[in-house]
Amino acid sequence: MSLIPTLTRHGRHRATDRVTELERQLQSQRTQLVNASNAIRDLQQDRRDALDASDRLRTRICALSVERDQLAETVATLRERASTDANTNAITVPQMNRDTSNPADQATEPIAVSTLWAALDPARNPPAA
Numbered sequence: 001m002s003l004i005p006t007l008t009r010h011g012r013h014r015a016t017d018r019v020t021e022l023e024r025q026l027q028s029q030r031t032q033l034v035n036a037s038n039a040i041r042d043l044q045q046d047r048r049d050a051l052d053a054s055d056r057l058r059t060r061i062c063a064l065s066v067e068r069d070q071l072a073e074t075v076a077t078l079r080e081r082a083s084t085d086a087n088t089n090a091i092t093v094p095q096m097n098r099d100t101s102n103p104a105d106q107a108t109e110p111i112a113v114s115t116l117w118a119a120l121d122p123a124r125n126p127p128a129a
Contacts, residue, residue: 100106 098105
């Protein structure tokens with residue numbers, strides 16, 4: 001009984017066939033290793049790029065926050081100034097009194113307003129006075 005059953009084939013090239021197969025597998029695994037190494041390198045570069053972009057965005061966010069705070073202070077100042085100007089330069093007009101001495105300017109009586117259903121059947125729903 002053989003310890004290595006794959007090497008006990010009949011023929012002249014049984015061991016060399018196995019060596020060739022193992023060399024082919026080794027080359028395939030080396031290729032996979034190189035491809036995996038390249039993929040890891042690319043992913044690490046992408047990670048570094050993403051971290052750099054994140055740092056730039058954090059810096060931009062801080063700058064925008066400072067600018068927002070400055071603009072809020074400016075808006076508050078402008079609103080206060082506008083309020084002060086409006087109070088200082090207020091235009092006052094005396095209260096209007098309607099002259100009703102002319103008979104054409106006399107007040108009229110209120111207009112009776114009813115719903116459409118009441119307008120269709122006035123006997124059932126008399127108009128509101």
